Amino acid sequence: FYAHYDSDVSTVDNVGLQGGWLFALSETLSLKALLGARYTKSVFTRVRAEFSPVPPFFAFREIQETQDDWSGTGDIRIEKRGETYLAALGCDRSLTYSSEGEPLDRDRFYFSSNKILTERLSIAFNGTLYFTESTFARTPGEIEREDTRYFILTPSLVYKITENKVLNMAYSYQNIFDKTRRDNQKYDRNRIWIGVSWAFPQKR
Numbered sequence: 001f002y003a004h005y006d007s008d009v010s011t012v013d014n015v016g017l018q019g020g021w022l023f024a025l026s027e028t029l030s031l032k033a034l035l036g037a038r039y040t041k042s043v044f045t046r047v048r049a050e051f052s053p054v055p056p057f058f059a060f061r062e063i064q065e066t067q068d069d070w071s072g073t074g075d076i077r078i079e080k081r082g083e084t085y086l087a088a089l090g091c092d093r094s095l096t097y098s099s100e101g102e103p104l105d106r107d108r109f110y111f112s113s114n115k116i117l118t119e120r121l122s123i124a125f126n127g128t129l130y131f132t133e134s135t136f137a138r139t140p141g142e143i144e145r146e147d148t149r150y151f152i153l154t155p156s157l158v159y160k161i162t163e164n165k166v167l168n169m170a171y172s173y174q175n176i177f178d179k180t181r182r183d184n185q186k187y188d189r190n191r192i193w194i195g196v197s198w199a200f201p202q203k204r
Contacts, residue, residue: 087113
């Protein structure tokens with residue numbers, strides 16, 4: 001795989017290779033296991049204030065810093081599928097990005113399931129625990145280093161209004177623990193939403 005990410009503060013090129021297996025353990029149970037490595041090259045754009053003893057006393061100058069990083073990648077998933085249900089358990093390691101455009105290592109553990117209750121109604125439950133950490137060390141004055149743990153639980157109901165219209169009702173609880181903060185390291189977030197989605201019927 002190859003990915004290119006470009007923002008105001010960084011340009012990231014990420015290339016990697018994975019290999020693995022897909023096992024059909026039974027008619028309803030399957031296992032996927034992928035392992036590999038990635039190489040990431042990042043170019044950061046910094047804005048530095050330089051001071052002088054004469055007016056205007058300071059000026060801003062852009063500088064660029066290039067950093068390289070090697071890391072492992074992986075994706076392991078076990079899935080159980082029946083006529084009216086689907087359940088999956090897995091973990092993966094991948095590269096993601098912060099809001100400042102900084103590359104982050106992400107380790108994720110998750111569980112997902114859904115069950116058809118009636119012809120129109122189904123229920124789903126998703127749980128995720130993941131950790132994000134800066135791939136590069138930071139020095140004072142640069143982009144703040146990230147080291148955060150996220151825990152998310154999301155139950156939802158899906159109701160089929162018509163053949164092409166679906167009503168979705170969900171609740172999400174998120175717990176965040178930021179190790180880089182001295183105060184207010186831990187906080188919660190609760191969200192409730194209702195959505196309607198529809199598809200245009202196909203012409204026959």
